[in-house]
Amino acid sequence: MTPLEKHIALLSGLASRSAQPADLAGLMVARREPGQRALVYRNSGIAACTDALRSNYQRLARVTGDTFFRGLAHAYIDQHPPVEHSLVGYGHELPDFIDAAADRHGLSWLGDFARLDRGWLNAHLAADRALLAPTALDGLGDEALISARIMFHPSLTLVQTRWRLWDLWREAGDENFSESPRTLLQQEDAVLFWRPGHDVSARQLPAPQAAFIASLRGGEVLCAACTRVLSMAPGEDLPGLVASVLAAGFITDINTSTGDSQ
Amino acid sequence: MPPSPSLPLHAGLGLKPEHYRAALETECDGLWFEVHPENYMVDGGPRLAWLEALRASRALSFHGVGASLGGLEPFNPDHLARLKQLISRFEPEQVSEHATFSAHAGRYHADLLPLPRTHEALSHLSNRIDAFQSSIGRRILVENPTNYLPFASEMDEPDFLVDVARRAGCGLLMDLNNIWISAANTGVDPYAYVRAVPSGLVGEIHIAGHSPDHLLGDKFLIDSHGEPISGGVWHLLSAALELWGPKPVLIERDANIPPFEDLMSERSRAETLILQQKQQVHDAA
Numbered sequence: 001m002t003p004l005e006k007h008i009a010l011l012s013g014l015a016s017r018s019a020q021p022a023d024l025a026g027l028m029v030a031r032r033e034p035g036q037r038a039l040v041y042r043n044s045g046i047a048a049c050t051d052a053l054r055s056n057y058q059r060l061a062r063v064t065g066d067t068f069f070r071g072l073a074h075a076y077i078d079q080h081p082p083v084e085h086s087l088v089g090y091g092h093e094l095p096d097f098i099d100a101a102a103d104r105h106g107l108s109w110l111g112d113f114a115r116l117d118r119g120w121l122n123a124h125l126a127a128d129r130a131l132l133a134p135t136a137l138d139g140l141g142d143e144a145l146i147s148a149r150i151m152f153h154p155s156l157t158l159v160q161t162r163w164r165l166w167d168l169w170r171e172a173g174d175e176n177f178s179e180s181p182r183t184l185l186q187q188e189d190a191v192l193f194w195r196p197g198h199d200v201s202a203r204q205l206p207a208p209q210a211a212f213i214a215s216l217r218g219g220e221v222l223c224a225a226c227t228r229v230l231s232m233a234p235g236e237d238l239p240g241l242v243a244s245v246l247a248a249g250f251i252t253d254i255n256t257s258t259g260d261s262q
Numbered sequence: 263m264p265p266s267p268s269l270p271l272h273a274g275l276g277l278k279p280e281h282y283r284a285a286l287e288t289e290c291d292g293l294w295f296e297v298h299p300e301n302y303m304v305d306g307g308p309r310l311a312w313l314e315a316l317r318a319s320r321a322l323s324f325h326g327v328g329a330s331l332g333g334l335e336p337f338n339p340d341h342l343a344r345l346k347q348l349i350s351r352f353e354p355e356q357v358s359e360h361a362t363f364s365a366h367a368g369r370y371h372a373d374l375l376p377l378p379r380t381h382e383a384l385s386h387l388s389n390r391i392d393a394f395q396s397s398i399g400r401r402i403l404v405e406n407p408t409n410y411l412p413f414a415s416e417m418d419e420p421d422f423l424v425d426v427a428r429r430a431g432c433g434l435l436m437d438l439n440n441i442w443i444s445a446a447n448t449g450v451d452p453y454a455y456v457r458a459v460p461s462g463l464v465g466e467i468h469i470a471g472h473s474p475d476h477l478l479g480d481k482f483l484i485d486s487h488g489e490p491i492s493g494g495v496w497h498l499l500s501a502a503l504e505l506w507g508p509k510p511v512l513i514e515r516d517a518n519i520p521p522f523e524d525l526m527s528e529r530s531r532a533e534t535l536i537l538q539q540k541q542q543v544h545d546a547a
Contacts, residue, residue, distance in 0.1 A: 004382045007413075008334055011375050012366035027378065029412040037447075037482060040410045040475075045373035052372070082370040085328030085341040086300035128306035154305070198308040 052087035379415035420458035488517030
C-alpha cells in the first residue's frame with residue numbers, strides 16, 4: 001500500500017467508524033495523535049446524511065421529534081451508508097429498517113408512516129411526462145376502452161399500509177405540527193401520490209380503488225382491473241370509478257388491443 | 263481542452279430551494295447563481311424546472327461535491343453520466359469540483375476529505391483531474407480544501423494546488439473561508455497563502471460563514487456555511503481582490519438559510535469590492 005492509499009484508507013476508516021483518531025497518528029506532523037478534532041471528518045459526513053434523511057422524510061422527522069429522529073438516522077447511516085454520489089434520494093431502505101427495529105422502539109406503525117413520506121418523495125422526483133388530453137379519449141368505443149392498457153404518469157405512486165395513518169401524515173405536513181395523543185388503527189389503507197404539475201398531490205383511496213389502480217399499474221387491461229374490483233366489492237360503482245381515474249390527471253397514454261396509442 | 267466560457271465578473275449566490283421564486287424575480291444586474299449539480303441529479307420535477315427558468319436569464323455555475331477527484335476508485339459511472347446530462351442541458355458557464363476525495367471502498371462519505379500534500383498525491387490528483395476534464399469535455403476549476411488537522415506534507419498547500427492546476431490544465435476556485443479556517447486550525451498565514459497563488463489560475467472565489475466548534479470554541483473552526491461571513495474573511499477578500507484583480511465571487515450559504523434579502527446584502531458588499539477592482543483596472547489602463 002502506498003502512502004497515499006494508506007492515507008485514504010485510514011481517513012475513510014475514520015469517517016466510517018472502522019478507525020479511531022489515534023490510528024491517524026502516522027499521517028500527522030511529528031506523528032502526533034490528532035485527538036478528538038479528527039472526529040470532524042466523521043461528524044460532517046454523518047451530519048450531511050442526517051440532513052438528507054430529514055429532508056427526504058420531513059413528516060417522519062416532525063412526528064418523531066429531533067432526538068428520536070437523529071438517533072434513528074445515525075443507526076440507519078451506520079447500517080446503510082450512502083453508495084450513490086448524491087444524497088437526493090438517500091434512505092430507500094429506511095421504512096424497512098424502521099420495521100425491523102420495531103421491537104426496540106415499539107412503534108409498529110412508524111415504518112408505514114415513513115413509506116408515506118417515501119411515496120411523496122418518489123412522486124416529487126419522478127420524471128416529467130406530458131399528460132393525455134381529456135379529448136384524446138373522445139371517439140374511443142366502449143369495446144376498445146375495456147381492452148385498453150392505461151399508462152400512468154411516472155410520478156404515480158401507490159403506498160399500501162397496514163395502519164391508517166392518513167390523518168396523522170396530513171397533519172404533519174404543517175411546519176408547526178405538534179403531536180397530540182391519538183389512537184392509530186391497525187387497518188389496511190392506501191394513499192396515492194402523483195405530481196400533476198410542480199406540486200405533489202396525495203389522496204387516500206378506498207380498498208377497491210387501490211386494487212383498481214394497482215391492477216392497471218401492473219399492466220392489466222381495464223376489463224381485468226374492473227373484474228378484480230367487483231370480486232372485492234360487488235356493489236362498486238364501476239362507471240364512476242373508471243370515470244374518476246380517467247379524469248384524475250395522471251394518465252399519459254392509453255394503448256388499445258390494436259396497439260394504437262391515443 | 264477547449265476554453266470554457268467564464269462567469270461574469272460579478273458576485274453570485276449559491277441557489278437554495280427556499281429562494282427559487284425570489285431568485286427568479288429579482289432584477290439585480292450581474293447576479294449569477296451556483297448550484298451543486300448533485301442536487302439536480304433527478305429524473306424530473308420542480309427543481310429542474312426552476313433551474314431551467316433561472317438559466318434563461320442568469321449565468322450559472324455547477325459546483326460539484328460528488329466526483330471524488332482525489333479518490334482511488336474509478337469515477338462513479340452514474341454520477342458522471344448524470345453530470346454530463348446536466349451540463350449538456352444547462353450549459354453552465356463554469357464547472358468546478360474539489361481537490362479532495364469523498365468516496366472509498368464503495369462508500370460515499372458525503373464529505374470532502376483532504377489528500378496528503380505529497381508528490382504522489384500531486385501526480386495522482388493531476389491525472390484524475392485530467393481524466394475528469396476529458397470525460398466531461400470541459401476545463402474545470404478545483405477548490406482548495408478546508409483543513410482541520412496538520413497532516414504531514416511535502417509542500418505547502420498553495421504550491422501543491424498551483425502545481426496540480428498547471429499539470430492538469432485546470433483553474434483554481436479559491437475558497438477564502440476554507441483558507442481562513444485552515445489558518446485558524448493548522449497555523450498557516452492566510453495572507454501569505456493568497457499571495458502564493460497567481461491570479462491567472464484563479465477563476466472564481468468563494469466566501470462563506472464558519473462556526474466555532476461547540477467544545478473547543480474559536481480555537482477550532484468548522485466550515486458550517488451556516489453563519490454570516492466573518493469580518494476576517496471579508497478582509498481577506500479585499501486583500502485577495504487587490505492582489506488578483508476582479509474575479510467572480512460567490513456567497514455560499516448551506517445551513518440556517520436566512521431570507522433572500524440578507525444574502526443579497528452580503529452579495530452587494532462583495533459586488534462593491536469587485537467594482538472597486540474593476541475601477542482600478544480601468545484607471546490603470
